[in-house]
Amino acid sequence: MASGKPASKSGQPKLAPSLAPWLAWAAIILVLDQFTKTLILGYYQLGDSTPVTSFFNVVRVHNHGAAFSFLANAGGWQRWLFTGIGVVAAIFMVWMLKSHPGQKLFAFAVSSLLGGAVGNVLDRLLHGYVVDFLDFHWPWLAGVFHGGHFPAFNLADAAITLGAVCLILDEVLRVRRGH
Numbered sequence: 001m002a003s004g005k006p007a008s009k010s011g012q013p014k015l016a017p018s019l020a021p022w023l024a025w026a027a028i029i030l031v032l033d034q035f036t037k038t039l040i041l042g043y044y045q046l047g048d049s050t051p052v053t054s055f056f057n058v059v060r061v062h063n064h065g066a067a068f069s070f071l072a073n074a075g076g077w078q079r080w081l082f083t084g085i086g087v088v089a090a091i092f093m094v095w096m097l098k099s100h101p102g103q104k105l106f107a108f109a110v111s112s113l114l115g116g117a118v119g120n121v122l123d124r125l126l127h128g129y130v131v132d133f134l135d136f137h138w139p140w141l142a143g144v145f146h147g148g149h150f151p152a153f154n155l156a157d158a159a160i161t162l163g164a165v166c167l168i169l170d171e172v173l174r175v176r177r178g179h
Contacts (some may be wrong), residue, residue, distance in 0.1 A: 017102035022111040023094075032156040034122065037131040047133065056136055061152040062129040086121035090114055105170040107162025112163030119156030130154065 027060035043051075044060035051057050095113040101107055123130040143146040 010011055019098050019101045022101060022107045025108065026111040026115035026118065029112060029155070029159045030119050030122070033116070033119035036133070036155055037119075037123065039132055040133045044133070055138055056134075058068045059133055059135040059152050061132040061135075062127075063132050063152075066073070083121055083124045086117050086124070089117050090121065103170070105166055105173070109166035111161045112159045112166065115160045116156035116159035116163065116165075119154070119159070123156075130156075132157070134158070142161070 040058075042058050044058075046060055046062060049057045049059040093110050096110050097107055097114070100110075120130050132154050134154060135149060135152045137145075137147065137149040139148050141150060145151065
């Protein structure tokens with residue numbers, strides 16, 4: 001064909017996989033994350049908690065650190081460190097998505113990571129901390145976490161976790177295909 005693109009079975013040129021769906025998924029995560037955080041900031045005071053089930057509360061927590069409040073009491077400089085890391089990571093993830101948009105599981109994983117990372121970076125820029133509100137607790141966690149409460153988290157964190165799990169799964173599947 002004159003276009004230089006490989007032809008599909010119908011004889012039409014194949015379209016290159018698009019970056020748009022993956023950026024749209026990241027944007028959906030970002031919007032849902034920021035919407036839920038806005039609700040929490042609007043209806044809850046810092047430290048408020050509403051029991052929902054025997055193992056789940058909606059709370060308002062401010063995390064000035066990273067995962068599991070790492071460096072939360074470092075004096076403020078960590079805000080800019082984690083913001084910078086998040087911005088650099090987001091740029092790298094967009095580049096990865098642009099380089100591999102046709103690898104569906106990989107692109108889903110990276111776009112989930114991207115949406116979550118940008119959501120938490122936006123919190124740091126707007127508030128100086130990340131707003132967390134999902135509080136799960138079970139007695140069997142008491143030996144590891146105070147009162148059995150897993151550290152509170154948000155939708156961005158859940159998306160980051162989903163992305164990490166999918167990235168690991170993608171790599172396991174890639175290695176299996178190679179054997």
